[in-house]
Amino acid sequence: PMLFRWRCPEGQEITVMYNKGNYHTTTIYVSPTGLPNGAGTREYPYDIYTAVANVVPGQTIVLMEGTYKMLSSLKIQRGINGTAENPIRMVADPQAATRPVLDFQRLCAGVVHGGDYWYFYGFDVTNSADGQKGFQVSGDYNLLDQIHTYYNGNTGIQISRYSGTFDLDITAWPANNLVRNCTSYCNYDAGFEDADGFAAKLTCGEGNVFDGCVAYHNADDGWDLYAKLATGSIGSVTIRNCVAY
Secondary structure: OEEEEEEOOOOOEEEEEEEOOEOOOOEEEEOOOOOOOOOOOOOOOEOHHHHHHHOOOOOEEEEOOOEEEOOOOEEEOOOOOOOOOOOEEEEEOOOOOOOOEEEOOOOOOOEEEOOOOEEEEOOEEEOOOOOOOOEEEOOOOOEEEOOEEEOOOOOOEEEOOOOOOOOOOHHHOOOOOEEEOOEEEOOOOOOOOOOOOEEEOOOOOOOEEEEOOEEEOOOOOOEEOOOOOOOOOOOOEEEEOOEEO
8 A cells, every 4th residue: 555645725734545446435536627646535536547447346436527528538448347246336426416528529439448347327428539439338247327428429339349359259249238228419420421329239249238228310320230241240139218310
């Protein structure tokens, strides 16, 4: 463990013990102005990149309200996993008056999620770069709940294998994910031909479900389940209680 001394705006000094990968708390606060050497509290939040890189099973990352001006993709690396008993949660602050917004400023891909057993709730993802997805789900047993994706440079929410992996075994592809009550709209690429509202395509495994979702005004499909001959069939996908227009 390391000790950090952090001077508060009021002038007093607090000491925080920091163990990489273990904040000794179940709730970690982040904000658009959070810092890597913050305390993870509401008063002294972390930045979002630090939080996702070091979170452990059973912890909740609380996104405080505001617009997060993202300078690079929010990558949750493979192996940063929760468990069935102790998932990792990333949720909007229940005390906030407005939804938090992850704005990627057309600079890069949006959220690239390779972990298992995560729960995401109540925030927006927007302005990924041209040709880059808003929210890519590449792990297993994840739940996206009331996520809004819009004005991204490619598909709003897509389930497909983690970038940089080339395993052609369907059992290694993302499986058993639930996208629930999410809305994806006005996503478009420069050519207006590739950006879908939702997709489970190319390299996704079995048991992925979309339930209660709405896709509208996207450049390409509401839902895309495309598979290539080179990689083979995708797993079965369930779409229920959903609307596309």
